[in-house]
Amino acid sequence: MSQGPVGRAPFRHRLREAVAAHGPLCVGIDPHPGLLTAWGLDADAAGVERFSRGVVEALAGHVALLKPQVALYEVYGAAGLAALERTLADAREAGVLTVADAKRGDIGSTMAGYARAWLADDAPLAADALTLSPYLGVGSLAPALDLAVATGRGVFVLARTSNPEAAGVQAAQARVAGSCGSDTPGGGRRMREVAQSVIDALAEHNAAHRDGPGDGSAGAVVGLTRGTTGRDHGLDLSALDGPVLVPGLGAQGGTPADVAAAFGATDALGGGTGPVVPVSAREVLTAGPDLGALRAAVGALNGSLTG
Ligand SMILES: O=c1ccn([C@@H]2O[C@H](COP(=O)(O)O)[C@@H](O)[C@H]2O)c(=O)[nH]1
Numbered sequence: 001m002s003q004g005p006v007g008r009a010p011f012r013h014r015l016r017e018a019v020a021a022h023g024p025l026c027v028g029i030d031p032h033p034g035l036l037t038a039w040g041l042d043a044d045a046a047g048v049e050r051f052s053r054g055v056v057e058a059l060a061g062h063v064a065l066l067k068p069q070v071a072l073y074e075v076y077g078a079a080g081l082a083a084l085e086r087t088l089a090d091a092r093e094a095g096v097l098t099v100a101d102a103k104r105g106d107i108g109s110t111m112a113g114y115a116r117a118w119l120a121d122d123a124p125l126a127a128d129a130l131t132l133s134p135y136l137g138v139g140s141l142a143p144a145l146d147l148a149v150a151t152g153r154g155v156f157v158l159a160r161t162s163n164p165e166a167a168g169v170q171a172a173q174a175r176v177a178g179s180c181g182s183d184t185p186g187g188g189r190r191m192r193e194v195a196q197s198v199i200d201a202l203a204e205h206n207a208a209h210r211d212g213p214g215d216g217s218a219g220a221v222v223g224l225t226r227g228t229t230g231r232d233h234g235l236d237l238s239a240l241d242g243p244v245l246v247p248g249l250g251a252q253g254g255t256p257a258d259v260a261a262a263f264g265a266t267d268a269l270g271g272g273t274g275p276v277v278p279v280s281a282r283e284v285l286t287a288g289p290d291l292g293a294l295r296a297a298v299g300a301l302n303g304s305l306t307g
Pocket residue numbers: 028030069101160161162163221222223247248249250251252279280281282283
């Protein structure tokens with residue numbers, strides 16, 4: 001595996017290796033109050049910390065990717081963020097990859113702050129990857145995309161989310177410029193779904209960094225459960241050449257069969273796109289608080305995603 005300038009292989013390469021070792025599942029660390037209670041913990045920052053660090057302890061070496069949901073730590077203010085900081089540090093030390101699900105997106109100058117907060121080597125909250133919202137334009141995310149390239153990290157940009165309300169914006173047809181605002185065939189203005197225009201902009205970014213330290217650093221979020229006509233996401237992902245995060249498994253109704261129907265084999269979308277990493281949080285976390293039981297549930301779910 002090639003090393004980037006910071007002595008770290010590109011995030012997509014590290015994710016591929018982790019998926020090959022443990023299976024494609026990403027476990028969401030979502031410390032909802034009901035789950036904390038079910039685990040015999042108080043719904044406070046201390047409970048969130050015990051829950052989250054327990055998940056890391058149970059699953060490090062058994063899962064490819066962990067995805068803490070930042071909102072559920074922010075609920076408890078500074079103490080919640082301190083719990084998240086320690087959870088990310090545990091994961092780093094245990095060698096399990098993380099994606100901070102913060103869904104950040106702002107004008108470029110502010111975006112630089114968000115990028116440093118989550119993707120800089122010396123950031124207290126540094127994760128291996130970060131989720132981003134492109135509502136201010138994919139181009140506004142450049143500080144995070146650039147820092148991910150520079151530090152061997154990754155981003156997952158919301159393209160087609162799993163919630164039913166998403167279609168109004170994401171499925172709208174728009175004449176959208178490419179990430180460079182050009183009228184060229186690569187980034188040209190043509191009618192396409194907003195979600196597809198996000199994918200196309202990420203593909204452009206990945207093409208510019210192919211085989212370099214930022215190889216495949218721009219990933220997409222393509223949810224599993226949106227729509228009423230089956231699970232087909234309807235997007236052309238073949239040129240993305242980056243990883244795909246697929247939330248919606250379990251509590252939102254998605255099944256391993258839906259993953260297979262929508263994405264085929266989880267690393268076979270053509271053009272190098274992948275790996276495809278389905279996410280389950282609430283459902284799989286109900287297997288705790290027994291850490292062995294949680295590990296077994298994750299193993300079984302990984303088995304049904306690959307079997
Ligand atoms: O389109 C999206 C983007 C992100 N999410 C997040 O994933 C988890 C899913 O949790 P479950 O308990 O498995 O439903 C959660 O943190 C969401 O904010 C998503 O669901 N859909």
